[in-house]
Amino acid sequence: MSLQTAFSEATETYQIPRLIRLAPNLYAACFTLMKMIPARFILRRAEEQGVLGPDTVIVETTSGTFGLALAMQGVHMNRRVVLVSDPVIDERLYRRLVDLGAVVDRVPAAAGAVPGGYQAARLARLAEVKAEHESTFCPEQYSNPDNPRSYAMVAELLLECLGQVDCVVGPVGSGGSMCGTVGNLRTVLPECRAIGVDTHHSVLFGHADGHRELRGLGMSLMPANLDHRIFDQVHWCSASAAYAATRQLHQQHALFMGPSGGAAYLAARWWAAANPSALTVVMLPDEGYRYQDTVYDDGWLRNAGHLDSSLPAEPVQVQDPSRPEGSWTAFDWGRRSYAEVMAGRLDVAQAAR
Known part of the structure; x- marks a missing residue:
């Protein structure tokens, strides 16, 4: 084996997630570096x-x-x-x-x-x-169809290791990981549900653009790789809730992950508990080493006003995806396009006048 071949194999291992069982019907796909x-x-x-x-x-x-x-x-x-x-x-x-x-x-x-x-x-x-x-x-991660296409390997791994996958929950940024993984899963399991996790003031699912403290998910511009028709449900998570869930994931499961994974874990744990007969997989994109001075530092959390934040037991179900209400909200997207959902919202508003 040449030295160059050894290097290639070293980077290849970063692609393969560990599958960790968190509950009887909940598995985490833990990536060292999903990107x-x-x-x-x-x-x-x-x-x-x-x-x-x-x-x-x-x-x-x-x-x-x-x-x-x-x-x-x-x-x-x-x-x-x-x-x-x-x-x-x-x-x-x-x-x-x-x-x-x-x-x-x-x-x-x-x-x-x-x-x-x-x-x-x-x-x-x-x-x-x-x-x-x-x-x-330029790889153009936001518009290059090879981005979602690359996640076929993740879908294949989930099918090989778990067989039945009823729901995939994950953070959404470029749209590649969730759209690619679930899109490929549905060629075999068409009923597999997809729950996307976003943050407030991200334009991806209807909010107006604004300041976002929570990094690793959400966008100010709409990426071409985001296929809204993949998603059955969307959750919006505040920074405080994501940080608290990230720490809880570490303290209760010894999984040292980043806050976008914490936000996804919050939604996945709730959905898995509410659907005990369904097997749920949550995507945890990266490890927590970049956040040792922030999310994993109680002093930083205290100074930022996040330390004493309690996790809600469940999301607030909203009827209007454009309204950033509460620390954790959810909307039934229903595998519709962005235009279909936004048009429906306008129709409701006009009927109420």
């Missing part, structure tokens, strides 16, 4: 297709673990990586990206106050970065 799945799949397909040449620079807009996966792949594929990110990127992540040789280009802090926020500013800067280099390849 390695689309990053590795997209880059290697691009190389095979000849659009990622030896001197091509990999460029992308990201403030999270997709950038980390790209930087790791850049090392193994011997490619330069330039990442356009937020000024509020996690400092631990930033140091790791730089140590891997990636260039991290942070947009100005003032960009967060304009329409579209940091994500719009990052896209504009990304276009400039592309123009600065002779040859670039």
